[in-house]
Amino acid sequence: MTYKANFKVWRGDAEAGDLQDFQVEVNDGEVVLDIIHRLQATQASDLAVRWNCKAGKCGSCSAEINGRPRLLCMTRMSTFTQEETITVTPLRAFPVIRDLVTDVSFNYEKAREIPSFAPPEGVAPGEYRMQQVDVERSQEFRKCIECFLCQNTCHVVRDHEENKESFAGPRYLMRIAELDMHPLDSLDRKRQAQDEHGLGFCNITKCCTEVCPEHIKITDNALIPMKERVVDTKYDPLVWLGNKIRRRS
Amino acid sequence: MFAELTVTELLTDAGGAIAGAFGYWRESGRFVLFRAPAVVLATGGIGKSFKVTSNSWEYTGDGHALALRAGSSLLNMEFVQFHPTGMVWPPSVKGILVTESVRGDGGVLRNSDGKRFMFDYVPDVFRKNYAETEEEADRWYTDPDNNRRPPELLPRDEVARAINSEVKAGRGSEHGGVYLDVSTRLSAAEITRRLPSMHHQFKELADVDITAEPMEVGPTCHYVMGGVQVDPDTAAAENVPGLFAAGEVAGGMHGSNRLGGNSLSDLLVFGRRAGLGAAEYVTSLNGNYPAAEASAVQAASAAALAPFDTEQGENPYTLHQELQQTMNDLVGIIRKESEIREALERLSSLKARASKVSVEGHRQFNPGWHLALDLKNMIAVSECVAKAAVLRQESRGGHTRDDYPQMSSEWRQKNLICRATYDAFGMGEVSVTEQPSPEIRADLLALFERDELAKYLTDAELPAAAEAQA
Numbered sequence: 278m279t280y281k282a283n284f285k286v287w288r289g290d291a292e293a294g295d296l297q298d299f300q301v302e303v304n305d306g307e308v309v310l311d312i313i314h315r316l317q318a319t320q321a322s323d324l325a326v327r328w329n330c331k332a333g334k335c336g337s338c339s340a341e342i343n344g345r346p347r348l349l350c351m352t353r354m355s356t357f358t359q360e361e362t363i364t365v366t367p368l369r370a371f372p373v374i375r376d377l378v379t380d381v382s383f384n385y386e387k388a389r390e391i392p393s394f395a396p397p398e399g400v401a402p403g404e405y406r407m408q409q410v411d412v413e414r415s416q417e418f419r420k421c422i423e424c425f426l427c428q429n430t431c432h433v434v435r436d437h438e439e440n441k442e443s444f445a446g447p448r449y450l451m452r453i454a455e456l457d458m459h460p461l462d463s464l465d466r467k468r469q470a471q472d473e474h475g476l477g478f479c480n481i482t483k484c485c486t487e488v489c490p491e492h493i494k495i496t497d498n499a500l501i502p503m504k505e506r507v508v509d510t511k512y513d514p515l516v517w518l519g520n521k522i523r524r525r526s
Numbered sequence: 527m528f529a530e531l532t533v534t535e536l537l538t539d540a541g542g543a544i545a546g547a548f549g550y551w552r553e554s555g556r557f558v559l560f561r562a563p564a565v566v567l568a569t570g571g572i573g574k575s576f577k578v579t580s581n582s583w584e585y586t587g588d589g590h591a592l593a594l595r596a597g598s599s600l601l602n603m604e605f606v607q608f609h610p611t612g613m614v615w616p617p618s619v620k621g622i623l624v625t626e627s628v629r630g631d632g633g634v635l636r637n638s639d640g641k642r643f644m645f646d647y648v649p650d651v652f653r654k655n656y657a658e659t660e661e662e663a664d665r666w667y668t669d670p671d672n673n674r675r676p677p678e679l680l681p682r683d684e685v686a687r688a689i690n691s692e693v694k695a696g697r698g699s700e701h702g703g704v705y706l707d708v709s710t711r712l713s714a715a716e717i718t719r720r721l722p723s724m725h726h727q728f729k730e731l732a733d734v735d736i737t738a739e740p741m742e743v744g745p746t747c748h749y750v751m752g753g754v755q756v757d758p759d760t761a762a763a764e765n766v767p768g769l770f771a772a773g774e775v776a777g778g779m780h781g782s783n784r785l786g787g788n789s790l791s792d793l794l795v796f797g798r799r800a801g802l803g804a805a806e807y808v809t810s811l812n813g814n815y816p817a818a819e820a821s822a823v824q825a826a827s828a829a830a831l832a833p834f835d836t837e838q839g840e841n842p843y844t845l846h847q848e849l850q851q852t853m854n855d856l857v858g859i860i861r862k863e864s865e866i867r868e869a870l871e872r873l874s875s876l877k878a879r880a881s882k883v884s885v886e887g888h889r890q891f892n893p894g895w896h897l898a899l900d901l902k903n904m905i906a907v908s909e910c911v912a913k914a915a916v917l918r919q920e921s922r923g924g925h926t927r928d929d930y931p932q933m934s935s936e937w938r939q940k941n942l943i944c945r946a947t948y949d950a951f952g953m954g955e956v957s958v959t960e961q962p963s964p965e966i967r968a969d970l971l972a973l974f975e976r977d978e979l980a981k982y983l984t985d986a987e988l989p990a991a992a993e994a995q996a
Contacts, residue, residue: 290890333727333731
């Protein structure tokens with residue numbers, strides 16, 4: 278059943294921008310990305326948006342719909358009433374390039390700060406041996422499609438630009454957890470997680486979990502266990518005593 | 527790594543050897559010139575020229591068109607693969623792939639009568655290798671040594687044609703596909719364990735729980751077996767020194783039809799060969815790198831800016847939709863001469879119109895501008911596909927002719943080569959000619975049984991086979 282919907286889409290660039298009003302056709306079974314494409318084809322040929330797979334797998338089409346961080350290709354038009362005005366805006370936590378396209382390089386910088394998987398000395402690819410039960414712990418985190426919706430939503434950086442330097446964000450703290458829980462990873466990532474990647478900033482409000490399109494339990498399964506691991510060594514009185522005696526900080 | 531950058535032109539020196547590439551940053555629209563003695567094309571396929579496709583926005587045949595404009599040639603562009611199982615509903619996901627491994631893990635195809643229709647579509651040439659009864663097919667998953675595989679696993683073109691026939695005969699699903707069912711074949715736990723991505727995709731987008739109900743699927747344009755004509759050992763492109771191609775953009779590796787999974791192995795093997803080939807070529811230049819002419823760079827820049835300079839031109843999106851409809855309807859799964867000729871006329875008109883599109887706004891991340899530039903690549907490649915499709919008077923693999931439904935052993939010996947010439951205004955004329963395909967080596971022929979060879983080779987070629995086996 279076809280109807281005409283009211284859309285407000287943010288248009289502009291790094292200098293200035295505003296919400297532009299559109300009236301646009303909607304057909305049965307369509308998603309918000311289909312509507313954006315229709316706007317491009319018929320009313321605003323230079324409307325900038327990132328997209329690719331249309332199946333919720335590539336993480337390209339992240340945006341905010343009625344203020345809520347979502348993937349454009351996975352937001353069905355049937356979840357809105359026909360009378361509702363649908364507002365589409367770019368990811369708030371990242372600098373705007375144009376219209377709905379933002380500069381997400383913050384995330385790539387954070388990614389580079391995390392040392393990659395480090396197998397034990399002398400164990401070559403092909404020689405890794407692990408138990409299924411140990412591997413399963415990290416498997417959930419590998420579903421991440423790097424849509425950066427969690428990175429965008431977490432109030433630690435969404436509302437505080439100044440925290441960006443010291444906070445890696447939920448996706449990368451989860452990555453650290455994934456590697457720390459990996460049975461063959463030989464690095465100790467706990468101190469780094471707390472001191473360099475800002476694990477302590479997380480106060481487990483779970484907004485990241487709420488927006489994750491892959492339904493990964495980021496807070497419960499990655500961040501909280503990671504916090505527990507950090508606290509385990511950081512506040513262990515014997516470790517503290519040992520460090521004090523040997524004058525290590 | 528140059529993320530979000532599109533190359534619009536390859537640059538060559540006066541002798542026709544690669545000197546570099548010209549392109550633009552998608553984000554800012556600013557131009558960039560690469561000076562390079564070798565270029566490896568890995569630009570993928572052409573799906574965006576068709577209305578229903580599994581491909582995303584990048585697959586506009588850029589590499590194919592760049593190679594044509596640089597003076598190289600394309601091989602057998604008529605062989606386009608329509609994957610049988612793309613999603614059909616809802617419209618937001620029409621064309622998106624439902625992986626073949628659903629069928630490999632036990633999924634079956636049924637029409638609206640609930641029948642496993644694929645058993646009616648096993649062609650003679652494959653009859654020996656496929657199960658004759660459902661019982662035998664069901665045993666294959668656990669005992670492949672003593673049972674033959676289910677006909678759902680026939681090559682993709684066979685399954686796509688079968689689905690097409692069933693739908694045309696009125697036995698299709700609600701939205702014009704057929705039913706792919708895994709819910710009555712595996713336990714819910716097995717399904718979510720083996721096919722988590724499919725389960726998620728159908729649940730979130732189509733409200734279908736594949737552990738409880740069948741999926742609606744139908745053919746979708748997925749892959750092109752044809753492509754840049756390359757040397758199999760070095761991946762060097764025909765006629766243009768310094769140009770290499772690997773992956774879907776390169777042609778010939780998969781013949782008339784690609785098997786599932788072979789694209790990934792293709793990339794690994796021929797990607798490596800292309801890298802080695804390019805490195806060797808550059809070393810052989812001994813520092814004497816070809817240089818692009820300044821006029822070529824200026825021409826590339828002017829061509830890229832043309833859509834902004836055109837007043838009151840057409841909307842590139844409209845042209846794109848017309849192109850997609852034309853290719854889908856007239857050069858799709860089942861082809862016939864009159865329809866392809868109509869397509870060629872429409873393509874010719876689209877080509878002229880595409881040279882006069884205009885876009886609004888400016889160069890910063892402007893998708894309308896990007897499409898206007900991609901459009902000429904898509905049209906050139908579509909012309910190659912159509913011209914080759916009308917020439918090849920047989921049905922083989924991905925190329926099905928309603929008016930020539932059999933395989934022809936005479937045609938097996940011919941490749942179709944597409945080249946283009948360009949006038950001063952950049953308007954191209956595409957032509958396709960026959961080229962004899964290399965004779966099969968005697969030692970390779972000796973690997974086959976004679977009656978298997980007789981299905982494919984001409985009588986004249988067979989005596990050679992008899993000798994080779996003697």
